Amino acid sequence: MSFFSTRGKSCVTASQAILSGLAPDGGLYVPAMFPQFSQQMILSMVDMSWKERAVQILSAYLEDFSRGEISEMVDAAYSAERFDDPAICPVTEIDASTALLELYHGPTLAFKDIALQLLPHLITRSARKNGEQREVAILTATSGDTGKAALEGFRDVPGTSCTVFYPLEGVSRIQQLQMTTTAGSNTHVIAVRGNFDDAQTGAKELFSSAEFAAEMNQAGKVLSSANSINFGRLVPQIIYYFSTYADLIGQRRILPGEEINFVVPTGNFGDILAGYYARQMGLPIKKLICASNRNNVLADFFHTGSYSTHRMFVKTISPSMDILVSSNLERLLYETADRDGELVSLWMKQLKESGGYHIGEQRHDWLSSVFAASWADDRETKREIRDLWQQTHRLVDPHTAVGGCVLGEYRRNTGDNTFAVMVSTASPYKFAQDVLSAIEGDEAVQSRDAFECAARLEEITGVPVPPQITALRDAPVRHKAVCDRDAQAMRAAVLEEVCG
Numbered sequence: 001m002s003f004f005s006t007r008g009k010s011c012v013t014a015s016q017a018i019l020s021g022l023a024p025d026g027g028l029y030v031p032a033m034f035p036q037f038s039q040q041m042i043l044s045m046v047d048m049s050w051k052e053r054a055v056q057i058l059s060a061y062l063e064d065f066s067r068g069e070i071s072e073m074v075d076a077a078y079s080a081e082r083f084d085d086p087a088i089c090p091v092t093e094i095d096a097s098t099a100l101l102e103l104y105h106g107p108t109l110a111f112k113d114i115a116l117q118l119l120p121h122l123i124t125r126s127a128r129k130n131g132e133q134r135e136v137a138i139l140t141a142t143s144g145d146t147g148k149a150a151l152e153g154f155r156d157v158p159g160t161s162c163t164v165f166y167p168l169e170g171v172s173r174i175q176q177l178q179m180t181t182t183a184g185s186n187t188h189v190i191a192v193r194g195n196f197d198d199a200q201t202g203a204k205e206l207f208s209s210a211e212f213a214a215e216m217n218q219a220g221k222v223l224s225s226a227n228s229i230n231f232g233r234l235v236p237q238i239i240y241y242f243s244t245y246a247d248l249i250g251q252r253r254i255l256p257g258e259e260i261n262f263v264v265p266t267g268n269f270g271d272i273l274a275g276y277y278a279r280q281m282g283l284p285i286k287k288l289i290c291a292s293n294r295n296n297v298l299a300d301f302f303h304t305g306s307y308s309t310h311r312m313f314v315k316t317i318s319p320s321m322d323i324l325v326s327s328n329l330e331r332l333l334y335e336t337a338d339r340d341g342e343l344v345s346l347w348m349k350q351l352k353e354s355g356g357y358h359i360g361e362q363r364h365d366w367l368s369s370v371f372a373a374s375w376a377d378d379r380e381t382k383r384e385i386r387d388l389w390q391q392t393h394r395l396v397d398p399h400t401a402v403g404g405c406v407l408g409e410y411r412r413n414t415g416d417n418t419f420a421v422m423v424s425t426a427s428p429y430k431f432a433q434d435v436l437s438a439i440e441g442d443e444a445v446q447s448r449d450a451f452e453c454a455a456r457l458e459e460i461t462g463v464p465v466p467p468q469i470t471a472l473r474d475a476p477v478r479h480k481a482v483c484d485r486d487a488q489a490m491r492a493a494v495l496e497e498v499c500g
């Protein structure tokens with residue numbers, strides 16, 4: 001299978017796409033076509049383990065990796081030491097027509113682990129396949145969860161280093177501690193005085209700077225990305241859409257061939273895009289419901305066909321979705337534009353120069369047949385956390401709760417009561433303060449720090465605090481670098497951290 005850039009003509013192998021992250025023209029790599037999975041193939045997954053399902057999906061895209069190589073990588077990535085549930089991504093019940101897809105059983109308690117436990121294997125093997133001798137220097141901007149997941153994935157992996165930029169004021173206390181306490185001789189964490197879009201824009205600028213590439217080269221390093229712009233981040237996420245469907249058949253909650261809906265809490269559009277790819281591969285998905293917080297640029301886009309970043313950036317209690325420029329939307333635009341790279345380039349140019357673009361009525365109609373979208377504010381999100389707890393005894397994090405709000409609204413407005421899967425993207429304990437205040441009110445958090453909130457949450461719900469959270473309490477802070485939000489400051493910070 002070849003991979004094309006969303007903005008032009010470049011055509012590379014899977015391992016080249018994974019190694020470089022971003023295409024030279026600034027576009028994202030997309031597969032030349034979507035491999036097809038028949039109903040029979042999907043049914044055959046019902047009796048497979050997660051690892052067997054993973055090998056099926058990955059093999060369909062990664063043609064320059066042998067099945068043996070893929071099995072080895074999958075075995076190493078999804079081991080029992082790293083995931084606390086043998087199903088890896090278990091599907092559990094909320095009510096008769098709703099399931100919860102739990103994507104937070106990995107080492108950093110967020111869905112990013114599903115891809116970032118595999119990515120280091122993909123990248124180091126891709127480097128070898130392409131004769132790359134230099135150290136692969138991973139550079140990643142994070143809205144909170146990618147950072148820690150990338151650091152854990154790449155920590156002490158020979159031939160790599162991992163540098164993470166996070167917005168200084170934009171992540172939860174637990175998220176920040178998770179990153180700044182990371183061990184490993186090849187990990188670097190830099191706080192940026194700005195928001196996530198500033199960090200992501202700066203990182204993208206570094207990626208497209210020939211001068212910076214030359215500086216890194218001189219130090220014996222080649223850049224790559226662990227953000228979801230990298231196809232290697234996307235492809236492992238397709239697995240759990242298929243795996244969920246197979247599990248629901250196995251649990252006799254749906255019939256073979258039955259269409260289902262997914263609601264996905266969305267920021268950079270990577271998670272939900274993997275769902276779209278699964279749908280294109282033949283998985284019976286009726287609607288993909290895109291859930292945003294107050295940074296509702298995507299909800300507006302799906303409603304109007306116009307993307308506009310002319311709005312205030314808002315800090316919310318679902319910080320991993322505090323994003324105004326969703327990188328992976330470009331991959332959906334490419335499909336919307338009938339794979340016309342020039343049209344995508346034009347929209348991206350308009351986005352850069354005037355902060356927005358419009359895709360036209362026909363294309364918008366087509367999008368609306370596949371996607372629904374809405375958003376929820378912090379107050380609604382907290383109410384959803386409380387209601388879900390009181391009514392179903394399911395404890396969810398604020399991101400997942402945004403999805404719950406939007407699913408409820410979608411069902412009320414459309415009457416579509418198709419079986420729905422709520423994609424649950426993080427452990428509630430990553431956001432213990434906000435979750436506790438949702439359940440017990442603001443007074444309950446006033447005199448408690450994040451760890452005390454977690455302990456109280458365990459006390460009232462009986463849901464155990466994950467050991468990863470408890471361990472943070474006494475872990476020494478090892479990373480203290482801070483830089484300004486412009487690309488030059490970020491460049492200097494990387495050179496100092498990584499090249500010494």
Ligand SMILES: *Cc1c(COP(=O)(O)O)cnc(C)c1O
Nearest residue numbers: 145267268269270271320425426
């Ligand atoms: C990253 C993240 C999201 C958003 O996922 P995208 O792929 O960026 O759309 C949602 N929830 C949590 C907890 C996350 O970490």
